[in-house]
Amino acid sequence: MNFSQNLAMVMVQSTEPFPVDFDNAWKWIGYFQKSDAKKALLNSGFIEGIDFQVLRSVPQNSKGGRPAKKLYLTVDCFKSFGMMAGTEKGKQIRQYFLECEKRVKEIIPAQNAELEKLRLEVALSQSRERLAAATQTLEGICPGLSALAFGKPEAIIEKERPTTVVQDAYGRSITYDGATITELTKRYGFGKGTKANNQCRAWIRSMGITQDQWIEEPAARITYKLPKEMLTILDQQFSQGRGQRQKLLGEMN
Structure with a gap:
């Protein structure tokens, strides 16, 4: 699987803290040997638990053996590691992520504007519901009272006249x-x-x-x-x- 612009966007939008599998990352960056890439990663000042994560799995066969290790990187660690490698693929990866960041900057304001629009629509709907409830209450007290209360002083209030007994x-x-x-x-x-x-x-x-x-x-x-x-x-x-x-x-x- 080759690295692409779409794959970079998936990683940027991922909610996982360590979304980049090192088994793919070293190939995308342009290393020829996984061992060389791993050695370079561990000697580049990246911190386990912050920049990358090591997951250890117990062998499933009955013969035992050493636990297998899997490395996963953060997006920032992956970008930095690609630049440190000095390969053309590493530089291309950085360009992919820069383009993603540019798109995100364009998307977020539009999303915020849409969210604000939805928020205002919800607030307006709630206000209308409260107004309808208040109007119903006032009309129950005295027909026409709601019009007077909500800014129509010319409204004629008609209340059922009690019969004189x-x-x-x-x-x-x-x-x-x-x-x-x-x-x-x-x-x-x-x-x-x-x-x-x-x-x-x-x-x-x-x-x-x-x-x-x-x-x-x-x-x-x-x-x-x-x-x-x-x-x-x-x-x-x-x-x-x-x-x-x-x-x-x-x-x-």
Whole structure:
């Protein structure tokens, strides 16, 4: 097996501390005898356990004998040993590794950029999950509250209005079916706020509906409601454009 650029890259990317088999290394470098190569290696100042590793195996035959030794080198030791040999093959090996290092320098930034992109995507996904959970929690408390909490102050918060309960002399609950001025203001497009409520009241009066026709709902705070049956009349008047609604809203001269 000849040494090649691809083989050099495999060694550079290997997770093994001693990936180079000396039985191949001395041939790749250009030595003619393994014994000469081994002697040169051991006399070159390389340190066992740091630059190379010696593995001893017990003979498998019944006659016994000396344990066999196998040498394995680190990539740096292999490169240095090749340069020390002074052979053309040794120089070529060094060039292979230099090219590998150049490629690695190009690959690592690209990999880091991809990893950073993936990290940001994961962080964004987690943020979206947390936001969805927070939104669900806020909406459970009060519909529309999440929009207000997340930077939309113009959001209209709609919360189910509790029914006012009044008890008669026998302890039976009394409820009034109708709509408050705030609900009517929204229903007929006057907007919201005190001014809008006043405009809506004026429009209702222009329909001939007086204050006496409103229901007074006794509670801790008195609430006035327009009876449900009156809404049908107002809906008809609204659909036909009657009354002073447009004038009150400034939609006509």
